[in-house]
Structures are given as C-alpha cells and as structure tokens.
Amino acid sequence: MANLIRAALRIAALAALSIAVTQAAAAADEPPAKPSPFESHDFDRPPGDPAAIARGKQVFSVNCAFCHGSDARGGEGGPNLLRSPIVLNDQKGEIIAAVVLNGRVEKGMPKFNLPMESVADIAAYVHSIKVGAGGNFNPKMVLVGNAAAGKAYFNGKGRCTTCHSVKKDLAGIGAMDPKTLQDTIFTGGATGMLGIPSPTAPPRTVTVTLPTGEAIKGKLVSLDDFVVVLTDADGHRRTIQRAGDVPKVDIVNPLQAHLDMVRSWEDRDLRNVTAYLETVK
Numbered sequence: 001m002a003n004l005i006r007a008a009l010r011i012a013a014l015a016a017l018s019i020a021v022t023q024a025a026a027a028a029d030e031p032p033a034k035p036s037p038f039e040s041h042d043f044d045r046p047p048g049d050p051a052a053i054a055r056g057k058q059v060f061s062v063n064c065a066f067c068h069g070s071d072a073r074g075g076e077g078g079p080n081l082l083r084s085p086i087v088l089n090d091q092k093g094e095i096i097a098a099v100v101l102n103g104r105v106e107k108g109m110p111k112f113n114l115p116m117e118s119v120a121d122i123a124a125y126v127h128s129i130k131v132g133a134g135g136n137f138n139p140k141m142v143l144v145g146n147a148a149a150g151k152a153y154f155n156g157k158g159r160c161t162t163c164h165s166v167k168k169d170l171a172g173i174g175a176m177d178p179k180t181l182q183d184t185i186f187t188g189g190a191t192g193m194l195g196i197p198s199p200t201a202p203p204r205t206v207t208v209t210l211p212t213g214e215a216i217k218g219k220l221v222s223l224d225d226f227v228v229v230l231t232d233a234d235g236h237r238r239t240i241q242r243a244g245d246v247p248k249v250d251i252v253n254p255l256q257a258h259l260d261m262v263r264s265w266e267d268r269d270l271r272n273v274t275a276y277l278e279t280v281k
Contacts, residue, residue: 048124056125059118061267066186066259067109070270071179072126078109081126093123107224143178143275145268150276153269159261160273166280174280182274188258202254206230208240209248216240220251 061070067078074080081087090096097119103111114122154160164170173181190201206220208228216238218230228249229239240247253259262270 048128052121052124053128054125055118056121056123056128058267059114060122060125061270062263062265063112063114064122066262070182070186072129082129087123087126090123090127093120096123096126143278145271145273145275147272147275147279149268150272150274154273154276158265158269158273163258166277170277170280172281174278178274178278181277182270185270185273185277186262188255188262190255204251204253206252207250209250210240211246223249223251 060072064072064078068074068081069078072081086095086099093116097116099109100112100114100119100122103109105111154166166173173184176184188201204220206218206223206228208216208230210216216230216232218232218238221229221231221237223229226242227239228242229237231237242249
C-alpha cells in the first residue's frame with residue numbers, strides 16, 4: 001500500500017511539473033502586455049530643442065498668452081491649446097502657422113506677422129508642455145520675478161496706476177495663489193480657471209446691425225460663425241443668424257485697452273509685476 005501511495009504522489013508531482021512547464025512556454029509565446037494608457041502621455045514627442053523652447057515661451061508670452069493663458073490652457077477668449085487637434089497634429093509649426101499667420105478673425109483672433117522661425121519656436125514651446133503635468137504644478141513656481149522691479153514697472157513704465165491702485169481695487173490681491181494672480185493680470189480678470197469667463201468681469205456689449213439698418217444692442221452671450229446671442233435692454237435673450245459678415249457685428253470689450261497694453265509687455269515685466277502684486281496682502 002505504501003508503495004502505491006508513493007507512486008501516486010510521484011505521478012501527481014510529474015503532472016504538476018508538466019503543467020507548469022507548458023504554461024511557462026505559452027506565456028513566452030504571448031506578445032508583451034500593452035502599457036496602460038494612463039502610464040504615459042498621448043501624442044508623445046521626442047524632446048524639443050531647449051533653446052527653441054525658451055525662445056518660443058518668450059514669443060508665446062508676448063503674443064499668445066493674453067488669450068490662451070500663460071500655460072496655454074485657455075484664457076481671454078482663447079481655447080485650451082494642449083488638447084487642440086491643430087496643435088496635437090502639428091509637428092514643427094507647419095499647421096499652427098496657417099492659423100497664426102492668417103488669423104481667425106471671425107473668432108476674434110487677429111493675424112500675427114511673425115517669421116516662420118518664431119512660429120516654429122512657439123510650436124516647440126507648446127509641444128513641450130505635458131498635458132498631464134498640471135497635477136504636479138506648484139502655483140508658487142511662477143514667482144520667479146523681482147518684486148522691486150515689478151513695483152517700479154507698475155508705478156512707472158507699465159502705466160498700471162492710471163487705472164489701478166493697490167490700496168483700492170487691487171487691495172489684498174496678493175492673497176490669490178500666484179498662478180491665478182498671473183492669469184488675472186493677463187486677462188484683466190476676465191476669465192478664471194481653464195479660461196472660463198469670470199462672473200465679476202465687466203460684460204462685453206454688442207451691436208448687431210441688420211441689412212434693414214435696424215441696430216440691436218445688448219450684452220454679448222456668445223458668438224460663432226453661425227449665430228450671435230445677446231441679452232437686450234429688456235432682458236430678452238435673442239439669437240440672430242449669421243451668414244459671413246451679415247449682419248454686421250460690433251463688439252465692445254471694456255477690458256480691451258488692458259489686453260492691448262499687456263501684449264506690449266515683455267515676459268520679464270509680467271514676472272516682475274506678478275512678484276510685486278503677490279506682496280500686496
């Protein structure tokens with residue numbers, strides 16, 4: 001009986017070993033498992049030229065950030081570029097250039113007379129921003145300016161005191177996190193997180209002149225290639241069809257002077273003013 005039991009155990013052990021070898025061989029023949037899409041960024045690109053990225057950041061800050069936000073995630077009227085199909089399919093500025101150089105006037109984007117080299121640098125900078133990097137972003141990372149220089153610029157060359165006072169409308173502005181503060185400087189407070197319009201921003205007004213000569217005025221709600229939506233003086237919401245330039249649409253943005261002024265700033269001016277206003281608690 002003992003011999004029979006030992007024989008049965010040997011047979012069972014050999015069977016188990018045979019199954020293990022078979023499974024290992026099958027696993028070796030299987031293709032390696034695909035990495036989880038959450039483990040890497042989509043649209044991966046090789047690292048860009050650091051010099052081109054630095055130049056592109058400078059050009060972007062002066063010409064693009066006032067609309068698309070300092071981190072390209074959306075700003076005053078401009079969409080988030082990091083998920084834009086145009087940007088995602090672009091390689092070295094060849095697709096972006098068509099928009100930058102020709103503008104999208106119907107959507108409020110003007111033409112920019114930039115050399116192709118500068119457009120390529122902008123593309124290099126925008127492509128260098130990782131979509132998933134926002135979770136590790138520390139708002140205080142934007143505090144790289146000189147507060148003393150920012151104060152001098154604010155009170156002098158920047159002409160900020162013609163409209164603002166750190167003791168009145170800007171009192172306590174330094175309580176904002178630095179990222180929000182910098183975006184507020186860019187847009188004049190017109191937009192908040194992710195480029196969403198701020199409820200405290202002064203409304204844009206619009207005048208729609210129909211072919212008959214009738215002018216319809218009100219607060220602008222939205223505008224695209226097909227319709228303009230407004231709230232008239234009586235509080236009625238009106239939607240008016242568009243076909244090209246008909247009817248004529250004129251928009252007045254109370255913050256336009258601020259936006260035009262910020263476009264003339266250099267990147268260091270923005271950094272310095274941000275550092276200064278962060279001290280205004």
